[in-house]
Amino acid sequence: MDRALTQNPQAPTEKARWHSWIKQYPAAPIIVVLLVAFSTLSPYFLTAGNIESVLIANSVIMLGAIGMTMVFLTGGIDLSISTVISASAVIAGIVMAQTDSISLGIATALATGLAFGALNGFLIGYCKLNPFITTMGTQLVARGIAFLLSQGIAVKGTPFGLMDFSFAVVLGLPAVSIITLVITMLFIVLLGYTSWGREVLLLGSNRSAARYSGINTARTELSVYLLAGGLAGIAGLISIINLGNAIPGVGDTLLLIIIGGVVLGGTSMTGGEGSVMRTVLGVAILAILTSGLNLLGIPFYDQLIIQGVLIFVGNGLAQHLSRRR
Amino acid sequence: MFTKQPIASLSVLGLAKAFSGKTVVKDVSFSLYPGEIVALVGENGAGKSTTKNMLCGLLPPSEGEIQVAGQTVTVVDGKQHGIGAVHQELSLFSSLSVAQNICISDLPGKPGRIDWPACRQIAEQQLAQLGVDVDVNQRVENLGAGKQQIVEIAKALLHASKVLILDEPTTSLTAPERERLFTLMRRLKKQGVAIIFISHFMDEIYQMSDKFICLRDGRQVGSGNIADTPRRELEEMMVGRTLDEAKVTLTPPSTELAVQVERLSSHYFHDISFSIRRGEVLGIAGLMGAGRTEVAETLFGLRPFEGRLLVDGEQMIKPNVRQMKQRGVCYLTEDRRRNGLFGVRSVKENLSAAKLSRFVQRRVKGMGFRGEASQAQEWVEQLNISVPSIDEAVSSLSGGNQQKVLLGRWLATLPRVCILDEPTKGVDIGAKFEIHKKIAALAASGVAVLLVSSDLPELLDLSHRILVMRTGHIVGEFAREDFDAVEIISLAASSAFEKQRA
Amino acid sequence: MSLKHRLSAVNWLPIAAATLVACILLSLLSSSFMSYTNLQSVLVQASVTAIMAIGMTFIIVTAGIDISVGAILFFTSSLFAKLMMDTGSYTLAFACALLCATVLGALNGVLIIKYKITPLITTLATYTMYRGMAIHLTGAQNIPVPREMGFLGNGKLLSIPVPILLLAVVLAVGLYLFNATRFGLYARAIGNSAQSARESNLPVNKVTVFAYALGGITTGIAALILLARVGGLQSGIGIGIEFTVIAAVVLGGTKLSGGDGTIVGSVIGAIFLVLIDNGLNLMNASPYVYDIVKGSVLLIAVVIDKVSVTRQQQHLLNQRAARIRATG
C-alpha cells in the first residue's frame, strides 16, 4: 500500500538532496561559475587585498540587504533603507563631531535608524498603509534631513578612534566585516530558528491566514520594519568607518543594488519565501561581478550590459540545474 | 469499429502524470459518451483533480492519449473543444465583477470592443438558470464562499457545450443550491453534454451518475455502471480495504457552560443568543449567506461585535484571536485557501502555525523548534494525510489533504472550545468518518464544539443540538430527539422562498 | 446599485480629493498658483510622467512592475538624438525611437515569461542593460536636437500645448484599452490570479508581453516630449523617473499586488506629484526642505487615502447591518 510512503518517508537520495539544495540556494551555482571564471581571467581577483576591499565595500550593502530581506519576507518593501543609511550617518557624524564620543555616535546612528523603522512599521503595520508609498515618503524625508543637516557636504570631524577602527583587523579579516558577519549570523538565527522568524514567514506567506492563526500581524510587521531601520542605522555608522566621514548621499545609490542582491539570492518579493543566507549569496553575486568586471578592465557601460545579461544566464542555469534529476 | 454507440465525446488511453519524477496518475483509460454522467471517485490524493487538469488542458499528460470527439489532440483547448470545468479551488478573479468572471473565457463583442450589456445579460441568464440571486455588477470578492462557488459553476457552464467536469462542486453548497445544480446537470445531460462528476458525497454520486471510474493511489482500479455496483462495494474499492460500520456515538454533555453568547450583533447578524456546554456539539444550519461563518469568526475574536460573549463564565471585552486562543478556543476556517493555508510553506510549518510556542526548545527561551518535525509527523499519521514528506509545500497537496492539515493545526492546540466551520470540506468518505469520530471523542473529553456545516447529514449525525440561522438571525433550535431534516431545511430556506415570491 | 455603492468602486477618488485639497492650499499660499498659465504649465510638466504612468498602470495591474522604464526613456532619447544627428531624417528617427521603445518594453515581457523570474528582478536587470546600451550608444555625450523638435515640447495646437494634447490622446487610448477591450480585462484578471487566468484559458503570455510593450511605447512618447522640452539629450536623462511613475500609479489607487487599478487615477497621481514641486517652487522654499516636504506630503496623502477608503467601507457595512436588523 502506498500509505507506506507517508509512514516511512524515503531516505532522500544524494541526487534529491542536491536537487533541493539548489532549489534552496539558486544563487550558489552562479557564484561558483563566477569565482572560477574571474580567478582564471584575472590574477588579481583572489588576492587578499581585493577580497578585503570587496568585503569592506559590501558591508553596508549587506546590512541593508538583511533588512530588506525581512521586509520582503512579509510581502512588503522598504524604499527608505537607502536614505535612512545616509540620514543615520549624517546625524551620527554630527553628534560625533560635536561630542567626540564614539559611543554616543553609535547610539544616535542606531536611534535614527530605529526611529525611521518605527515610523514605517507603525504606518504600515498598524495603519495598514501601502508599504511602497509610505516608505517612499520616509525615503524622501530621510534624504531631506540628511541634506538639510549636512548642507549637502560631508560631515567632518569623525573621532580618530573610529578612523583607527577602519584599519583594525580581527582574525585576518577587516573589523567591519566581522561586525557584518556577526550581525548576519544573528539574523540567520533570528529568522530561521525563533518563533518570531517563523511568524514573519507565515505572515508573508498569507497575511489573512496568519491573523486567523492568532499571529499579531501588526506587531510582527512593526518589528520587521523597526529592525530593518535599526540595521540601516548600523549600516550608516559602518559607512562612516569605511569612508572616514559621514556623507549625506552615501546610501542613496544603494537601493537598487540592495533590492537586486536580495531578489537574486532567491527571496521572493511577494513574501513568505526566502532567507538571510540566500541574500548573502545574492549580494555576493553582485559583489563578485562588479569586482571581477572592474579587474578585467571592461568599460563601465559594457559592465552594465554584461551584468544584466548574466542575471538571465545565471537564472537560466539555476533553473536548469534544479530541473535536472 | 463495429460499435453502435455514438462517438465518444472524450476518451483517454493510458493517461499518466508525474510531478518531478513522482507518479501521481497512471493507467487511466475511459470513454465518455454524450449525455452521460460519470462519477470520478477516489480517496483524497487519489489523483482525481490531476486527471481533471489533464482533461481540461491545464496540465500536459506525461503519457497517454486524449481524444476529443474521436480526434487525437495534443493539448486540450477548453473553448475550442467545448470542455468546461469547475475547479476544486475557486478560480475566480476577485476584483472583477460577477459578470466579467462568468464571461471571461468567451466575451461577447469584438476583442477590441467588449459588449458589456450583453455580458451582463449572459451572466444574469446563467445565474437565473442556477436559480440564485446575485448582483452581476458586484465584485466577486464581496461574495461569500457559497455564492462564489455558484459563480464558478455558472462560468464553467458557459462554454461546456460537449463536456463538463465538476470537481467537488457541492462542497460549499447547501441543500437547495445542490438541488438546483442537479436539475441543471440533468438538463445538460438531456442536451447531450457529457459530465464528469467528482465528489466525496456518495448520496450525490448514486443520485446523479450513470457510470463511475474509481482511482486509488493514482491508478484506475475499477469502472462500471453505478446501478450495478452496491455502494459498499464502491466505497471499499476506493479505499482498498473493508470499511468499519460508520456510526459515531455521542456522549451526553455536562451541564457546565463553556461559551455563552448574549444578544450578539454585528454588521452581519443581529441579536444572536445561545450557549454551548462542555462536551456538547452545537450545530448551526443555514443557507449560504446566512451569516453562520460571521458568527463563528466573531466568537474567535476576528470581528468586532456588540453584546456579551462569555467563555468559561468570563466576559470577553473586545477580544482578539490571541486572547481567545489563550482561553483554549480554536477556529477552523471554511475558506482554507484565503484564510487557512500558508501556501508556499511546508506541511510541517502549517501544522505548527497555531501553536508555535509548543515546539519551542526550552534551553534557550524562544529559540529553535525541537520536536516540531516529530509532532508534525505524528499528526500526518493520525489524520492520514497523504504527503510525500512533511517538508513539502502545502500547496502541492490535494484538496482534501490540505483540509486535513488545517484541521491538524487546530487539533494540535489541544482546544477546549472548538469552532469548526465546514470541517470536512473536500474530505473523502473514509477520512470524513475518522474526523467525525475525532470530533465526537473531542466532545466526549469535555470540549465544547460549535459545528457549522452545509452538509446536513453531518450536522444530524454529530450534533446534540442544532440552531438554524437565516439572514443573520437565529430562527429555530432543535434538540437531538427532534431532528428533522425537512423541517430544518425549510426553516433555513424560508427567506429565500419569500424573496422569490416578492 | 446606489450612487454611494458605485462611488466606492472608484478608487481614484481619494487621490482626486487630495489633489483638490493641495490645489486649494496652494492657491491660498501662493497668489500665482491659480493662474491659467501656471495650471497649464503644471499639466505640461505632468505630461511626461502621466503618459508613462498610463502604460505602467497596465503593467502593474497584471501584478508586474517595470523598473526599466527610466532606462528605456534614456535609451530611446539617445537613439533618437543620435539618429537625428547622423541622418537628419525625422521620419526615420521617430519611427526607430518609438519602435525601439516598444521593443525594449516587450522584451521585458518576453524575458519575464520566458525565464519566469519575478518582474522586479527582470526589469532591474534590463534596467542596467538598457542603461549600459544607452551610454554605449552615445559615449555619455550630450546631443542637441533640432529646434523644430521644440514643437512637441512647447508648441500649441488650437491654443492647447502639444504635450497636453498628447497626454489627452494617450489617456483616451488607455481608457479605451483598459475598459473596453479584452486585453484590458485580461490584464486585470491576470493580476488577480495568474493561476486562475491559466485555468480560464486566457492568453496570459500574450497579454503580459502586450502590457510591457505598452509600457515601452508610452515611455517612448514621453521620451520624445521630454527630449523636445529639454532641448537635447543629456547623459542619464530619465534615470530615476521610474519611481515617480510608479508612485503616481500607486497613488492613483492601483494596487501593486495587481488586479485592480484605474488609468485616470494614475494621471491624477502624476499631477499630484508635480503639484508638490510646483508649490515648493512657487513658494520659493529652501532647496534643502524639498525632499522633506515631498515625503511628508506623500505620507499625508496615503493617510487621507486610507481614511476615506475605510469610511466608505464602514458606510457600506452600516447599510448592511441596517438591512439585517430590518429583516428581524
Added chain:
Amino acid sequence: KLGLSVDQLFESRVGVLNAIKSEAQKQGFEIIEVVADGDPQAQNSQIQSLVTQKVDAILVCAVDQNTIERALLGAKRKGIPIVAFDRALPDSRAVDAFVGPDSITDGYLAGQYTAQQLAQIDGNIQVLELLGALNDQNGIDRSKGFNDAIAELPNVEVIAMPTDWDSARALAATQNAFQANPDIKAVFAATDTHIPSVETVLYDIAKLHPVGSDQHVVVTGVNGSNDGYQATLRGNADGIVVMDLHTTGVTAVQLAAALINGESVELNNVIPGNFYTTSNIEANKANIWGAQ
C-alpha cells in the same frame, strides 16, 4: 600603467577622460579605468583594486572629496603617486597634485557679468539660480562664486532652485519660478546644459528675446558644452564660462608622469575657465570643448 578612477560618466567628465586617454597614449601609458557610478564605497574599493593591480599612478576624480581618503592613503603607502583632477581634495594628505577648475572663480565670472548687465536697473531685481546637485562641491562652489559677485548689487534677490544636475527638473523649476516671479531679470545655470531648458521656458512665456533687446533676460552658465555654445551663439544666452577640459586632462597625465619620474610638482594646478559672450564665442570655438 595609469589607474583612472572616475565618479560618474557624463559629458564634461568624458571630455576630460578623452583628453587624458589621448595624452596617455601619446606618452605610452596603459590606462585602467574604473567608474564608481556615484557610489563612494564602490570608488573606495575600486581604488584599492587599482592598487592591487600595481598601477604606477592614480588619477582620481572623487565621488565625494572627503570619503576616499582611506583608499588613497593605502595607495600612498604603496608609494603610488596620486593626481586628483576636476574635483579638488583640499584636506587630503594623500594627494600629490590637483588639476582642475576653480569653480568659485568660474561662478564669479558669470555673476560679475550678470551684475554688470543688471547694474542700471532700479528697484528689486530677481535673479534665478539653477543649482547643481546639493552635494557636489563644484556645484556648491559655482553657486558661492556667483552669489559673491551678484551680491555687489544692493537690490538683488536670488531665487535658488535645486536641479540635481537633472535637465527635466531644471526645466520644471525654471517654469515654476517664472510663474511665481514673472519679473526675473537673469538666470544663472550651474551647468550650461540646462540653458536649452531655460530657452524652452522663455519661449513658452514669450520672453525669449536675443541679447541686446530691451526685454532680454540675462542668461549665463558654466561648463562649455555644445548646448551652452549654441545658445550663446544664437544670442539667447549672454555667455558661458568654459572650462578647459583638454588642458586639465593633458596636465593630469603630465603631472602623473612627472611624479612617476620622481620629479616634484606644483600641488595646486588651477586651470581657469574663460568667459565667452555672444560677441566673441564664435571666434573662440576651438577653445570650447563641447562646441560642434
